[in-house]
Amino acid sequence: MSAAFDGAWPYGFLQNLKQQPPDWRSIVLVNLFVGLAVLLSISVISETVSPLRRYQGPFFAKWTNIWRLYLVRTGSYHVEVKKLHDKYGPVVRIGPNLLDLDLPELIKTLYNTDGKWRKTEFYHNNSAIINGKTTYHLFSETDQVEHARIKRPIVKYYSQSSVGAFEPLMDKVIGDFCKHLETRFMDGEQKHFDLGQWIAFYSWDMNGAASFSQRFGYMDNGSDFDKSIDTADKALDYFAAVGQMPFLDFLLEKNPILRIGPPVMGNVASKAHAYLTSRLQGKDYNFDPKVPDFLQHFIDAKAAHPNVVDEGVIMGYLLVNLIAGADTTAITIRAVFYYVLKNPDAYRKLEDEVLAAQLGEVASFGAARALPYLEAVVREAMRMHPAVCMLLERYVPESGLSLPDGSYVPPGTAVGINPYVVGRNQLIWGDDADVYRPERWLRGHTPGTKTETEESYRERLRLFNASDLTFGGGSRVCIGRSFALMEVYKIVATLVARYRIELTDPRREWDVTASWFPRQKGLMCHMHPR
Numbered sequence: 001m002s003a004a005f006d007g008a009w010p011y012g013f014l015q016n017l018k019q020q021p022p023d024w025r026s027i028v029l030v031n032l033f034v035g036l037a038v039l040l041s042i043s044v045i046s047e048t049v050s051p052l053r054r055y056q057g058p059f060f061a062k063w064t065n066i067w068r069l070y071l072v073r074t075g076s077y078h079v080e081v082k083k084l085h086d087k088y089g090p091v092v093r094i095g096p097n098l099l100d101l102d103l104p105e106l107i108k109t110l111y112n113t114d115g116k117w118r119k120t121e122f123y124h125n126n127s128a129i130i131n132g133k134t135t136y137h138l139f140s141e142t143d144q145v146e147h148a149r150i151k152r153p154i155v156k157y158y159s160q161s162s163v164g165a166f167e168p169l170m171d172k173v174i175g176d177f178c179k180h181l182e183t184r185f186m187d188g189e190q191k192h193f194d195l196g197q198w199i200a201f202y203s204w205d206m207n208g209a210a211s212f213s214q215r216f217g218y219m220d221n222g223s224d225f226d227k228s229i230d231t232a233d234k235a236l237d238y239f240a241a242v243g244q245m246p247f248l249d250f251l252l253e254k255n256p257i258l259r260i261g262p263p264v265m266g267n268v269a270s271k272a273h274a275y276l277t278s279r280l281q282g283k284d285y286n287f288d289p290k291v292p293d294f295l296q297h298f299i300d301a302k303a304a305h306p307n308v309v310d311e312g313v314i315m316g317y318l319l320v321n322l323i324a325g326a327d328t329t330a331i332t333i334r335a336v337f338y339y340v341l342k343n344p345d346a347y348r349k350l351e352d353e354v355l356a357a358q359l360g361e362v363a364s365f366g367a368a369r370a371l372p373y374l375e376a377v378v379r380e381a382m383r384m385h386p387a388v389c390m391l392l393e394r395y396v397p398e399s400g401l402s403l404p405d406g407s408y409v410p411p412g413t414a415v416g417i418n419p420y421v422v423g424r425n426q427l428i429w430g431d432d433a434d435v436y437r438p439e440r441w442l443r444g445h446t447p448g449t450k451t452e453t454e455e456s457y458r459e460r461l462r463l464f465n466a467s468d469l470t471f472g473g474g475s476r477v478c479i480g481r482s483f484a485l486m487e488v489y490k491i492v493a494t495l496v497a498r499y500r501i502e503l504t505d506p507r508r509e510w511d512v513t514a515s516w517f518p519r520q521k522g523l524m525c526h527m528h529p530r
């Protein structure tokens with residue numbers, strides 16, 4: 001034991017001080033002790049006066065965000081937060097200054113278009129991560145005015161009518177995807193393969209084709225040959241964790257002395273840069289001006305808005321397409337297949353509907369979108385397993401926020417709603433909110449009611465739509481929604497129409513690692529041509 005602790009503390013220590021100078025260990029221990037005592041006192045005082053003290057949550061969440069960072073690292077964040085709501089109700093304090101709200105009626109308030117509900121710093125780290133040096137705008141601005149300035153020049157290129165022009169390009173990618181599956185896994189003997197992994201190849205190649213008329217080559221190679229998919233996964237895991245304590249980013253990824261971050265996304269960034277340069281120089285021979293791609297749209301935006309869009313901004317546009325668009329779409333397609341294949345009854349109904357529609361080699365978006373059971377299957381999968389399962393954090397603006405229980409949340413508090421949590425809210429989705437049941441999206445399928453009028457069905461759908469946060473909402477709503485849905489509907493309809501699909505082990509629950517995105521590992525199945 002150190003001299004500092006001889007005798008009754010602190011008298012022993014003081015007596016010792018008189019007799020002999022303290023050794024370095026005593027000094028460190030005393031400083032540590034005093035420091036901790038000061039920190040504790042500050043925490044206790046600030047908690048006593050905190051306007052959030054009335055809201056319940058885990059004990060450590062009052063004091064620190066570390067426990068949340070830990071949860072995100074374990075991959076069980078969304079599941080654990082849902083459990084907290086089951087325990088504490090619709091408002092849970094999950095950080096010293098952060099409330100998680102399971103209040104679908106507030107979606108329109110938090111995620112609106114008035115520009116007052118700023119994104120928190122949770123989003124801000126991802127701006128410099130691409131190659132460790134350059135900062136690109138990745139739509140992560142907390143400043144809504146700046147965000148609108150960057151987004152405005154390109155928003156029209158993501159509308160349904162604009163992305164509709166991508167359909168021939170999508171048909172080509174889907175046609176080649178089917179050829180790969182047929183030659184690799186359906187030729188002769190039955191082969192089991194990871195459909196989940198192939199869906200990632202499809203989504204990344206589709207995204208490359210739409211972004212700069214160049215696929216990455218994952219389908220041709222049959223693997224993540226340049227490790228870009230893996231690198232992107234790791235980068236997003238890092239964003240999600242560090243987003244819980246944003247200052248850590250300056251000690252880790254942005255540390256000027258020693259960078260301690262995720263692997264840099266050099267491959268994706270350098271490809272995007274090379275395509276941009278050759279296009280601007282008129283040397284991009286892969287580009288057919290008759291078939292539009294996003295890069296061409298961005299260059300048009302540069303011509304129309306030279307004060308806003310420069311080459312750096314175009315790089316940001318391209319990168320965000322890939323980072324925000326590829327993984328999310330793959331997750332959604334995998335979720336659709338996983339749930340429908342695990343539920344033979346749903347699969348049979350989907351098969352019947354799709355086969356009766358005679359969709360041809362590659363299903364057109366119009367024809368696929370018109371199939372009600374397909375829509376039910378897609379929406380139910382997105383409800384059960386939204387591709388973003390983090391809190392969509394916003395700062396409460398000057399006006400403050402009144403909660404349904406009558407309490408008042410002051411300006412500056414971070415609040416948010418999690419698409420996963422609100423997707424399981426029993427007041428909206430019913431007692432079976434945890435059950436996969438595509439029928440809930442159809443008329444006449446409310447448990448306990450024998451008949452449902454068209455009017456009450458419409459009313460129910462309105463409530464469902466208003467409570468669906470899969471693509472966010474308001475001015476920060478997902479810009480790629482129409483594009484993503486086209487990819488999802490077309491591939492699901494095409495694969496179901498062309499092949500009989502079976503899970504290798506239908507009893508196996510899938511393994512989900514969740515950080516920002518709940519990524520699923522493994523969807524082993526086999527397919528037979530019809």
Ligand code: HEM
Nearest residue numbers: 139324325328329332387388392471472476478479480484
């Ligand atoms: C099924 C697939 C997708 C899902 C579920 C999804 C989900 C989301 C969600 C929830 C947000 C809002 C985040 C927030 O408010 O905090 C978002 C934003 C965004 N998404 Fe998607 N996304 C998908 C596909 C795509 C695609 C394909 C692209 C691009 C081609 C894309 C680009 C973006 C961008 C740029 C934002 C930021 C918008 C802004 O802040 O203005 N997403 N997405």
